[in-house]
Amino acid sequence: MRARPPRLSPGRLVLWSLCLGALAVSAYRFAFGIGSVTRLSDRFPWGLWVAFDVLGGVALAAGGFTMAAVVYVLHNERYHPLVRPAVVTGFLGYVLVVAALLVDLGRPYRIWHPVIMWNPHSVMFEVAWCVLLYTLVLALEFGQMVLERLGRLTMLRLTRLAMPPLVVAGVILSTLHQSSLGTLFLIVPGKLHPLWYTPMLPVLFFVSALAVGPAMVLLESFLSSRALKRELELPLLMDLARISFVILSIYLGLKVTDLIARGAWPQALAPSVEGRLFAAELLLGVVLPMILLATDGGRAVTKNAIAATLVVLGVVLNRLNVAITGMLAGSHATYVPAWTEVLVSLGITAAGVLAYLWIAEHLPVFPQKRHATP
């Protein structure tokens, strides 16, 4: 501890400030109510926190279950170096989603109520259960790294036997709630704009989560290699880019087919806010990264990282569009998040980055080239 040079680079200072700001806003919110720090209203009860922190957060954490499935279900050991960073992303993602929920729920101290107060007809009930169980699964998967770091090798070997069933459970739970976040919006046929309202919503949410999983792992590997001066697993990352391309093309196919089949495509060309943002979501978040990934044989690292960034932003924009853009007109409401809402969302994201960096430095996340000495 004494020998370590000060770690508070300007970047980290900004991240820490955002966290503290978010904490301050949360404290104010717990004293004076959600309305005191948000522009939410009775006609528009869900805003940035649900759209970005929860819907976006869960989608971006999808890399955890997809990589775990490849390594522990398909037993494709080649990808083993990527499974731990992906599990860290997943675990942090879900912890942050729960943190966001604690700020957004009216009565956060009752977050456990769905465990004993059942309503099997509720999509939210199913989501609550899946998120709870999957967070536990991720905690156990993450626990492997902690055990290894603590040198509990017998425990590590024992628990590793439990990995395949645990991962199977994780894949099932993820499939269910990734899609169910889309199902949530099936109950509002009169409110959600026809560009996004489709019986296919659950499928589209699931496939876009599959697509953003590898993109997020790629992006994080790229960024953390720079931040931590670590070598990149290049051939694997190129593979990830290829996987991302395939899933993106499936997503694009589904989305376009659905749009044409429902006859909603003219709305995508309309000069409305909805039309523009839908086009942005599809062109910048799906088509452009596909072009970037397809040209150059997917060899240039930076190009792939840019493509991955676009995919991440595209999925986030999709979730914002479904929960906010598409809901405004049908709810007869206006909504622009207050700065305090934005600050909480940024603070939660910043906390995720800081936690990721800390874990990457202190736990055996990446392949052991330089074994950390305490």
Add this chain to the structure above:
Amino acid sequence: MGSRLTRRQFLQLAAAAGAGVTVLSAAPPLAARAAQTTVTAGTAILIDIARCIGCRSCEAACKAYHNFPQGEAQDLSPTAWTYVRTTPLQRPRPHLNLGDEGARRRTFKVQCMHCLTPACASACPVAALHKTHQGPVVYDASRCIGCRYCMVACPFQVPRFEWRSPLPRITKCNMCAERQQRGELPACVEACPVQALQFGPRPALLAEAARRIAADPRYVPAIFGAEEVGGTSVLYVSDVPFEELGFPIVVREPLPAYTWRVLGKLPGIVLTLGALLTAVEALARRRNSQPPSGGGT
């Protein structure tokens, strides 16, 4: 005895339908029945927009009964579970009770519609909202976690949230469920001086609505709430088309059916996916344990 009553009411309804009134059966589609307990009988309130004179006695009675601050509300709120909305008319029509005096506008009471298959109740993860067999859709604040999915789900945008409270609740009309249990009328119905509000069993009120429409050609031949989102326990009749009054255009199918179509498939998906993944895992492990040279299967 109960069945005889329902049968008579059904015949009345059928007769009314024969008189050119768009009232269909009060029974919801099959999908709804699978999705959620649908309460078709139970009590209801019939609101007659043609009769309403806009005196706001119902609103005042509701506030007095619940100890809310008095005053005219412009919208529903945690302290206004109902209010009287005024809508100016594009084309003046003489008012049934007020004549030319009230020709330029219509007034009507707004509150929870008490759907037969409520979207809010199906949305709530902790079953804080539920449709009672007596008719009202009621809320149990002690279960509520404050996720506000009920507000998102409600097609009529009725539930309100205590945005400025550190311990917020959802609020909405409960059709005076506790008064009903004591055999009393809902406070609003009791207060109406012109019988624009009527309380009773839903089938009887549907028949009464149909009778009024058949008896007076000034009424538009539609009952709002007879079929909307699978039917509601608050029914409206009017002498001005509902679209003109700004009533929301909602689907005929109960909204919980839309999510149940997916939710109902989940047990099958879990089993299939579980079996599939376990099988794939076993196969992949066996393939890996064989020497790498023998991969010719």
